[in-house]
Amino acid sequence: MENKDLVKGVVQLIKKAEIELPNDVVIALKNAYKIEKGIAKIQIENILKNIDIAKKTQRPLCQDTGLQTFFVKIGENSPYIGILKNLITEGVKSATKEIPLRPNTVDPFTQLKDTNNIGDFIPDISWDFVRGSKVEIIAIPKGAGSENMSKLKMLKPSDGILGVKKFVIEEIKKAGGNPCPPTVIGIGIGGGADLALYLGKKALIRPIGTRHKDKKIAAFELDLIKQLNKSGIGPMGLGGKTTVLDVHIEKAHRHPASLPVGLIVQCWANRRAQMVIHENGKWEVK
Amino acid sequence: MKMESGRLNNLEYHLKLPTSTKDIEKLHAGDIVYLTGKIFTARDETHQLMLKKNKKHIPFDPSEMACFYCGPLMKKENNKWIVLSAGPTTSSRMEVFENKFIEKFNVNIIIGKGHMGKKTENTLNKHKGVYAVFTGGAGALAADKVTEVLNVYWLKELGMTEAAWIFKVKEFGPLVVAIDSHRGSIFKEIKNLT
Numbered sequence: 001m002e003n004k005d006l007v008k009g010v011v012q013l014i015k016k017a018e019i020e021l022p023n024d025v026v027i028a029l030k031n032a033y034k035i036e037k038g039i040a041k042i043q044i045e046n047i048l049k050n051i052d053i054a055k056k057t058q059r060p061l062c063q064d065t066g067l068q069t070f071f072v073k074i075g076e077n078s079p080y081i082g083i084l085k086n087l088i089t090e091g092v093k094s095a096t097k098e099i100p101l102r103p104n105t106v107d108p109f110t111q112l113k114d115t116n117n118i119g120d121f122i123p124d125i126s127w128d129f130v131r132g133s134k135v136e137i138i139a140i141p142k143g144a145g146s147e148n149m150s151k152l153k154m155l156k157p158s159d160g161i162l163g164v165k166k167f168v169i170e171e172i173k174k175a176g177g178n179p180c181p182p183t184v185i186g187i188g189i190g191g192g193a194d195l196a197l198y199l200g201k202k203a204l205i206r207p208i209g210t211r212h213k214d215k216k217i218a219a220f221e222l223d224l225i226k227q228l229n230k231s232g233i234g235p236m237g238l239g240g241k242t243t244v245l246d247v248h249i250e251k252a253h254r255h256p257a258s259l260p261v262g263l264i265v266q267c268w269a270n271r272r273a274q275m276v277i278h279e280n281g282k283w284e285v286k
Numbered sequence: 287m288k289m290e291s292g293r294l295n296n297l298e299y300h301l302k303l304p305t306s307t308k309d310i311e312k313l314h315a316g317d318i319v320y321l322t323g324k325i326f327t328a329r330d331e332t333h334q335l336m337l338k339k340n341k342k343h344i345p346f347d348p349s350e351m352a353c354f355y356c357g358p359l360m361k362k363e364n365n366k367w368i369v370l371s372a373g374p375t376t377s378s379r380m381e382v383f384e385n386k387f388i389e390k391f392n393v394n395i396i397i398g399k400g401h402m403g404k405k406t407e408n409t410l411n412k413h414k415g416v417y418a419v420f421t422g423g424a425g426a427l428a429a430d431k432v433t434e435v436l437n438v439y440w441l442k443e444l445g446m447t448e449a450a451w452i453f454k455v456k457e458f459g460p461l462v463v464a465i466d467s468h469r470g471s472i473f474k475e476i477k478n479l480t
Binding site: 038043047054061062065100104113145177178180233237267 | 296316318356357358359361370371372373375376378399400401419420421422423424425426427429430445446447460462464472473475476
């Protein structure tokens with residue numbers, strides 16, 4: 001019984017992510033509306049109208065309901081550690097029918113589509129352990145239009161941070177309107193190839209407008225926002241001032257011989273919702 | 287924005303489908319268009335399947351409709367399909383075969399998001415067609431312009447996302463003409479700026 005209730009919570013979490021954008025994203029889009037003109041303004045107007053319609057009619061914002069992706073922080077004393085994976089998977093299955101979600105998982109070899117949005121390694125769940133007894137689950141259903149523009153580059157250490165900047169600007173220019181700008185850019189720097197990409201995706205969780213706690217990295221984020229918005233790509237790649245809503249960077253220490261950069265592109269629909277499960281089984285979604 | 291055609295003002299058009307060549311030739315990159323009539327959805331797999339099939343065996347007439355790159359989110363209610371969210375998908379995936387598709391099926395309006403390449407631009411010029419874009423991600427807004435789901439083909443074979451859905455739409459837009467039939471392209475203009 002208790003578990004059924006928690007599955008309901010996961011469905012609620014996915015529903016919230018698919019239908020309602022976080023306030024920080026809506027505010028950033030409203031600010032973009034103020035400064036854009038002409039075709040660019042029409043694009044942002046459509047986006048804001050869409051956000052309203054989705055919320056009022058409780059329908060997913062975008063037909064691409066994404067690959068179901070979760071970041072989980074598990075309190076080491078939570079009694080739910082053993083069942084979390086199952087809970088999330090069952091939640092995805094139920095959400096697919098209830099919300100509903102578009103069947104979005106395909107076997108790359110057989111091309112067979114799963115009707116429940118699950119499959120090998122999907123839902124994509126990243127785990128982290130923290131102190132305490134609470135569990136925090138963040139859902140970021142990830143659409144493919146933006147994900148297809150994501151990139152990994154193994155830079156030479158001598159390329160330095162300037163090399164990172166060059167790579168990011170080049171790739172975002174190449175992507176043009178494909179990832180549904182204004183986008184949110186997650187950049188992971190350091191580690192091995194996989195860690196750089198993981199950090200890039202994790203960086204998307206941070207609310208729009210929040211800066212890295214390291215001042216130098218925060219300044220680099222601001223510089224990239226400025227440079228990318230100067231590109232002229234604009235909303236939907238149709239020209240304008242707002243190409244990105246934000247740039248978030250996370251870093252790891254690197255090997256002396258490598259400087260990996262994981263670039264993750266997220267569309268304006270920076271879908272994100274959070275669920276907390278308390279030790280007593282009570283949960284909330286926000 | 288100053289466009290390729292040299293015109294400073296973007297015009298707004300409300301067109302009925304199917305559209306005539308005269309209608310198409312009026313359109314220039316940067317114009318705003320609203321469409322009323324029938325559209326069909328087609329993504330990668332639909333394109334491949336339709337290109338493989340004999341034209342005689344296509345159960346609808348694509349030339350009467352606009353082609354919409356979209357994998358909609360659909361729901362069956364009381365035995366009837368309703369569309370919940372139906373924004374465009376990334377058009378550049380269709381660049382590899384869109385020229386052949388336009389030539390085979392005489393489609394003169396294609397709708398998607400993001401840029402398309404030289405091959406499509408040439409074909410649109412040769413066959414008098416336009417590529418228009420709808421705001422990506424605005425799926426709920428797009429779905430509200432669909433007044434009726436008329437039919438669906440290859441649902442069992444291709445699934446909800448890749449099937450060809452036939453929608454009746456009213457004032458579907460605002461669409462932005464991204465590539466016109468005169469080789470005008472909003473993307474060329476932006477590239478020159480960046």
